[in-house]
Amino acid sequence: MSLTRTAAIVLRQFYLTRGSFSRVLPMFVWVGVDMVLWGFITRYLNAVTASGINFVPRLLGTVLLWDFFIRVMQGITMAFFEDVWSRNFLNFFATPLRIEEYVAGLVLSSIATSTVSLAVMLVLATMVFGLSFFVYGLLLLPFILVLFLCGIALGVFASGMVLRLGPATEWFVWPIPALLSPFAGVFYPLSTLPRWMQAMAHLLPQSYVFEAMRTVISGGTAPVAALAWAGSLAIVYVLVACWFFTRMYQYAVRTGLVARYSAETVS
Amino acid sequence: MLQVAQSTEVLSVAGLRKRYRDTVAVDGISFAVARNEIVGLLGPNGAGKTTTINMVLGVLAPTAGSIQIEGVDLASHRSEALGCTNFAAVYAPLPGNLTVEQNLRIFGLIYRVKNLPERIATLLQRFDLERFRKVKYGVLSSGEQTRVALAKAMLNRPHLLLLDEPTVSLDPSVAREIREQIREYASQGPGGVLWTSHNMHEVEDVCHRVLFLSRGKILLEGNPKTLAREHGKQSLEELFITVAREPLALDLRHTL
Secondary structure, three states, rough: HHHHHHHHHHHHHHHHOOHHHHHHHHHHHHHHHHHHHHHHHHHHHHHHHHOOOOHHHHHHHHHHHHHHHHHHHHHHHHHHHHHHOOOOOOOOOOOOOOOHHHHHHHHHHHHHHHHHHHHHHHHHHHHHOOOHHHHHHHHHHHHHHHHHHHHHHHHHHHHHHHHHHHHHHEEEEEEEHHHHHHOOOOOOHHHOHHHHHHHHHHHOHHHHHHHHHHHHOOOOOOOHHHHHHHHHHEEEEOOOOOOOHHHHHHHHHHHHOOOHHHOOOOO | OOOOOOOEEOOOOOEEEEEEEEEEEEEEEEEEOOOOOOOEEOOOOOHHEEEEHHHHHOOOOOEEEEEEOOOOEEOHHHHHHHHOOEEOOOOOOOOOOHHHHHHHHHHHHHHOOOHHHHHHHHHHHHHOOHOOOEEEEEHOOOHHHHHHHHHHHHHOOOOOEEEEEOOOOOOOHHHHHHHHHHHHHHHHHOEEEEEEOOHHHHHHOOOEEEEEEEEOOOEEOOOOOOOHHHHHOHHHHHHHHHHHHHHOOOOOOOOO
């Protein structure tokens, strides 16, 4: 594996982002809007409920980490879509670039863009709405790590899907986080869900993170074992997603789809 | 790291076949490109030229057969084999939202070109692109884009250079310069060139040897300056038309 070739993919993304208002703005705007919206909702809930529960870490904290997961996923898919939109697959895949170098470049690009989004969210949530991350303690690190791995897995999987099914299927990618959110328990405990949804939720590493956040805020014991399981599950999903992407690439090479990608299908 | 063999053949293709369900696009062809040689791959539309080039570029897997670039098997050592290859094709434009320099830098990194800034400067000068250094590729004229694509194709001093109609959108004066540069590259550079074109005068002028493809098979092979006469035709263009329209009517006594 060549770091130089991986760096080339990251550099391409840097060039495109640096000079483009329309690429820079989404890094700030959507996460900023979410923080402001949920910040005021939590303030309102704190004011109207007499329960004494502080909704800021319960809701604003979970929304922040859910948005981080989405930004990681979209960081990968957006970098991948740059090649779809500029019809660049033939140029890239007819070079010594290995598929693992290409995917690593997408992941590193995503780390850069999602870090910017995370920083914006942290500034808004802490400075404007008083969210303190001390309530999560050191568990914040595994929370972020698990969600980061989930974002990587989903981003690579979604890119593989678009590689296989053609450029028009990029519209399948955008709603995926919204489809997952009811099962992930971002806003409510998993016990709220019916049994079949709980069973589905246990397959999502994100659900363990949000359950752990609520447990810690309620003063419960940190569910270390559950988080370790979530981390292991997320690693398995990353490996499965990379395998899936590689298989889709091999299919595209076998059928000639790489060379005729704009046709969407070779049949 | 895999060692690249220094044999006389930079490209060796054996029994190459590509089948799409019921259609055989390339039907068991074998050929080679020697060092310092320019080989023309000719044939009518749909003959299998681009399919062959895509297989040599590693973006299309053959159904059968083998491809060796500088003695390195493409199927088993893809990255190493493609490291000494490069290409320019009208159907593979570079990303239009990057400048000329950015495109060259990114592909230079992918090919791990040594002294990349100097190499880019040399190529910008050679292809008269210095004034477009900071200009986005997408806003260049088709002729300028072709010159950038050729500069990108020369970045890594490829041992095998694949050119799919490289002069199709150039004016005659620039096309002549480009042909001269490629001829010079082939004669003094480290490798050979596989060239497709529908311009038979250009092919006759540039290529040392031509392969005529028809319906996925190599129908004729030989010196472009003598091949037409050997088959009772006045010109290479007349021979091309015969291959395209009535390949079975050809006198194949002189073929290999």
